[in-house]
Amino acid sequence: MTVRSLLAVAAAAVALALPAGGAHAQSAEAVGAAVEGVTPRVVAWRRDLHAHPELGFAETRTAAVVADHLRSLGLEVRTEVGKTGVVGILRGARPGRTVALRADMDALPVLEATGLPFASTATGTYMGNTVPVAHACGHDAHVAMLMGAAEVLAGMKDQMAGTVVFIFQPAEEGAPSGEPKGGAALMIEEGALADPRPDAIFGLHVVPGAPGTLWYRPRGFMAASDRVDITLNGRQTHGAWPWKGVDVIAASADVVQTINSLTARTIDPTTTPTVFTIATLDAGVRYNIIPDRAVLSGTLRTFDIAQRDDLVRRAGIAVGNVAENYGATAEFGVRQNAALVFNDEALSAWLAPVLEEAAGAGKVNAGAPATTVAEDFSYLSQEVPGVFYHLGASADGVDPATSPPNHSPAFDVNEAVLPVGVRAHVLTALRFLERP
Template sequence: MRPTARPLRHLLLAAGAGVVLLAPAAQARQAPADDGLTDAVAAATSAIEGRVVEWRRHLHEHPELGFAETNTAAYVADRLRAMGMEVRTGVGRTGVVAILKGDLPGSRVVALRSDMDALPVLEATGLPFASKATGTYQGQTVPVAHACGHDAHMAMLLGAAQVLSGMKDRFGGTIVFIFQPAEEGAPPGEPMGGAALMIHEGALKDPAPEAIFGIHVVPGKTGTLFYRPQGFMAASDRVDITLNGRQTHGAWPWRGVDVIAASSQVVNTINTLTARTVDPTTTPTVFTISTINAGVRYNIIPDKSVMSGTLRTFDVDQRNALVERARAAVDHVAHIYGATSEFSIFQNAALVYNDPPLSQWLAPVLVEAAGAENVNPASPPTTVAEDFSFFQQQIPGVFYHLGGSKTGVDPADSAPNHSPQFDVDESVLPVGVRAHVLTALRFLQRP
């Protein structure tokens, strides 16, 4: 496991001013001395920009849910094979791994990763290539849309693969392209999500990458790249709580065990625990109960209440301590009411921990790709999560964000990821392609 992030001592919370991070290395270093590679990559990326947009639009229009990305995986694999790559499919159910070896001598191996799955969301972007697809989620037919930008991620990584396959004479070593299913979490009944399953099935073996890099589009100034060393994105746990009581008439609550009242107390207790036992200035923490399902009729107190929620943390020890306090508190509340409780937790994603030396190395490479004014290697942390973190538990890695808001639109006014209106400004796709390509090439050049 990668080290736990140190307390965020440079995090300043100013009322009305948002979050500001003052880190020791707040500015990206100068880009490496130009050897002609920057211009060559820019020209090659520009030449395929139309193709990248075409790929993105096709994938956007034909989304598939986690572990159901059959057509998506086939589409990706066909294009990688056409580039002359060695391609493995079915890695982690529907995952795709492609391998590209340079023509020059070199033994280094680096990995670039994209996710592939979509969400059970009804798209409302109004795009001419908007999704009309459906899928099956928890036994029900649901609308499906790329409401988190994974279509853009795949298109950018395919674009990088296209550029790099045409530059084999300029590098030595090996580049591994990982297209991962089920980033949005393990579907119900699955023991693990896409990253963990791909790792289990050998995605990081034969060849074994020394490092891994990934990009995620988010609301942000168009074409900007931002990240931070150490803890960048929160660990994400799903929490499930069941209270078992005794059914009774709503007019005679004393003759049963009221799980409705107990559930209300559980929510208040968890909110209070989080707010009163965790210092948010050192370890930002969010613990939210998001669903409560109980009862079928207005005048019957049911015998069961089922709740679920999410826990987001940046410190392993603090997370474990809070879980144990919550488990004990829920059991205590249930006991007071005469009910019994069941408490379970499942980690969808670990802490996205950006390796500090690798983070420092990456900054000037991203400057090559996007320009110094568009790179921030000291971004604030974010409480959203990513299972890219499981790759980082195996090898050093850096995960960074690409601002995809429409040109001239305040990111604060952009539809967020997972929203029915979420969209990506396609002008940022070449930035992501260049970032992928230059990261791989510069890494393989390292002594």
Template sequence: MKKTLLSLALAAASVAVHTQAADIDKQLAQTESKVIEWRRHLHQNPELGNREFETAKYVTAHLKSLGIEVETGVAHTGVIGFLKGGKPGPTVALRADMDALPVTERVDIPFASKAKTEYNGEQVGVMHACGHDTHVAMLMGAAQVLADMRDELAGNVLFIFQPAEEGAPDGEEGGAELMLKEGLFKKYKPAVAFGQHVSSSLPAGVIGYRSGPLMASSDEFRINVQGRQTHGSRPWGGVDPITAAAQIIVGAQTIVSRQIDITKEPAVVSFGKIDGGVRNNIIPDSVFLNGTIRNFDMDNRQEIFKRLKVTAEKIADSSGAKAEVEILEGYPVTVNDRELTAAVVPVLREAAGENNVIEVPKVTGAEDFSFFANEIPGFYYFLGVTPKGTNPATAASNHSPNFYVEEDALKVGTRAITQLTLDYFANQAKR
């Protein structure tokens, strides 16, 4: 009799699981076209970091229509949705970034961005050239599916629609760091955080992940080389900051290649801007250098800071110039929690297909999701959006005016972020 009752119970549980899976599939299928519709609206109406006013209104209206508790004005323009499940359990944070880039779109699509704005004193186009429109749309889709099944949720969902991932305007704070500073996690107390990012480096619908360090830290450096202005025909009459700056650039390249142990983790020091001089026959007073440091090791990060400062100052001093070095610490390393990663990879395979989930190399790009993952266990992954027939190695990259998203991949991302949430609840309920 006991065996019969146990068999009946197991059979009933199996039916319940399959019924829930079928219901989720049905709900996700009903959401697919809406996700694309939302994405296209957002793509046509991009806004820069800390200026996502209309985007925030659009997201807010959607969340409120689902009966989700909404908080606005977080970290300037951020939107928070809190969905309380019908059963007790942990809170899962799901994050999507909302900001666009100062890029003039060149993609020939009916919903291409025509938006323009002033940026650094110039009129520029505005484009979702990094795919944040898709992140918002997919999370809106997940919100709809999860809200429809709230009574069955063994926990709560914290929807984070974050501004300014690409960086706040000069003189302003923003992004994930400011959200935390304002007490986001202290208020809602999430147990884990999940995030995803579309990528041109993977075929559409393929998910890329990595356990441990995934994306590099990102720091900015500014070097002002002060010389003494003189006529170009009499360089000995002054101090040439241009030659000093050139030597600093070359010398800085030996920091990573000759002074840092990169057998542990890779690192990069790159100069992106040189500014100095007014005309051909005047040696200027000063030259400004600007660049970025990327790294995966916190000890190496601090060592590079120190050595860059010493290198610039000593080289400048050797020619009679003076170098002032400023390091602006940016995003830390994005690290995927190893235990969480091991638990969720099978879920991703279920969402995307067994052969469509691959381990990817470290990425020297940076992400402020790292601030969230520094506070609680986090998992961040990439969703391929390059169409079939296009080589991901040569496809227009994120941040390009030609960046193109194969929209069929969005259903995979919506399913993945939804199933990660449901699976986490299910696993915690078993404990």
């Protein structure tokens, strides 16, 4: 389906969904004015959270800030849903449908290099080590925008029919070491989508892009993400006598090349994007000793379940064969960090004009290319229909292609886009509740 036809379908869907007389209960102008009023606080929240980042399942300060704000608005608030997750429930003056909005709260083990006056100097514990912590993925902005949306919507509850559920999720960046599940899966298990159960869920993510633009695609939008762990066991020997041991260093090099060849030479890149990267290799303690063990880890990004399963099967066999060639043994393990972000087709069509209300004409692309980054919002939208979209947040006048990417020490969010994100949240909730 082309972008033009998708927008046409969406416009028709919205026309059918309008209340009698074609008027919305809350106009875009009224929403814009309310968002303008809360924007200074959204900016302040973002800067405060940016200066005090916390790693996954350690977001205690962040969760307290969120919960205190939601309580001040008169919302029903549940805390410790999925360890540090927060759920806020806003009930309108009349019964109706239920819509959920989600933001993630965790930061990353990254040493910030933005030079911002509110840059992070925080540390945390990661893999048993003390590490610098920074909001290098923009979750500080996500939390601040959803807090702002909660304030705007709370001010309109007397005109609302239905319920809005605000989900502030921990550990989006994956389950910390020793934890079997990440934040979305654990929040679902502990009832974040129950009582009331949403009819739909929406979320957004800041990324490099033209400031204030929004984009997504129906069906597969963001890749499924698997963590791959490989351990090679050999026999230690002097670096001058490699034949007297089993060389896991040489075997590791062959494993990396084999993984690269599997995707480059056996997957058709025109049918579905696939990325298989070995990103860490830990082996050895001294320049002239070949160690007896090497540990590798990496990530697999896919958009097709059957293809992914086949690639995992073949990779396990190939790694075992490489190890056997050297006289070593291999352990091969895969754990999913996030499923495929699948945007509901009907909601994707309906959403386009709503986002244009928020961002402006020509600022929304409802047929964007798929992206190989991942998001555990996918687990939420497996439970209820949902749409996840991106918000361009590059600095003014900077080519997005040269903007520091998410997870970079220099990643930053253009604060001028924060009101766009708040409007998008508010209008998505309001327009969904207005649907018959």
